[in-house]
Amino acid sequence: MLDARIPRSALILGLAGLLPFAWGVATLWFPQLALQTVALIGPRFIGPYVGLFYGAVILSFMSGVLWGFATKAEGQVAATGYALSVLPALWVFFTTGGGDQAAAIALMAGFVGLLGLDWLFWNQGLAPAWWMKLRLILTAGVVACLLPVAL
Template sequence: MTAIATIPRSALILGLAGVIPFAWGALTVISGDLAGWGLRALGPRFIGPYVQLFYGAVILSFMSGVLWGFATKVEGERAAVGYGLSTLPALWAFFMTGGGPTSAGLSLIFGFLGLLVLDWQFWRWGLAPAWWMQLRVLLTALVVICLGVGVFL
């Protein structure tokens, strides 16, 4: 059995589906033809780094909610710390994604890497499922690679 087999199938499929907008954005950066089609069919907000930036801010905010949910499993000081830490990804997205596509893309890369540290901490505290880090490392790697295309190409 591989490590990935321990991740529930639905979580893995939905997690990978969540990477699609990042991958689409990267593909439309790489392929002018695909970008042209996307521009005509979907509009400028849904191609290139723009779809990545908007969606990335949404996902960091979503992940704040996931971490908040993990924090509800404990009480007292650990809960207060968990609730506080859980707000960081959404606040990062809100404050750090302005200033143009390159700056915002770099901020999202750092935001997702920081989120991975928070994921690890919540997992280490036993608040996340046992398979959580296997899923989060995979998804974070894919997201960072896709965002890197938008930033560096």
């Protein structure tokens, strides 16, 4: 069902969600942009800080999305879905310390792992038919933006 059309609003909001990741990379590559950003809104919104913090928030948020999918199931499938849904948030909690590079690698691994969980929920019919198409696009964008921090 990867041919299902992504609703326009979901696609636009999903792509907009990549902006903080892209902004972090832009401020890494363009020091003048970083300086202007620090002057306007502070140092939390430049370089690796914005991408890593936002990545931790989004990966944790995705636990809630998966939990919502689990509510569509019953019995053991629901119980397994609830248990699996907390993994992204726990991953963030236990793996994102240790500096920028280690956190970026952990987040990239977390988002790739999330893609596997997305597939499980989608394959069980708990996620919308278009879900994997959107998640592939967004995961590629997130990983591409975290990669410069990981290197």
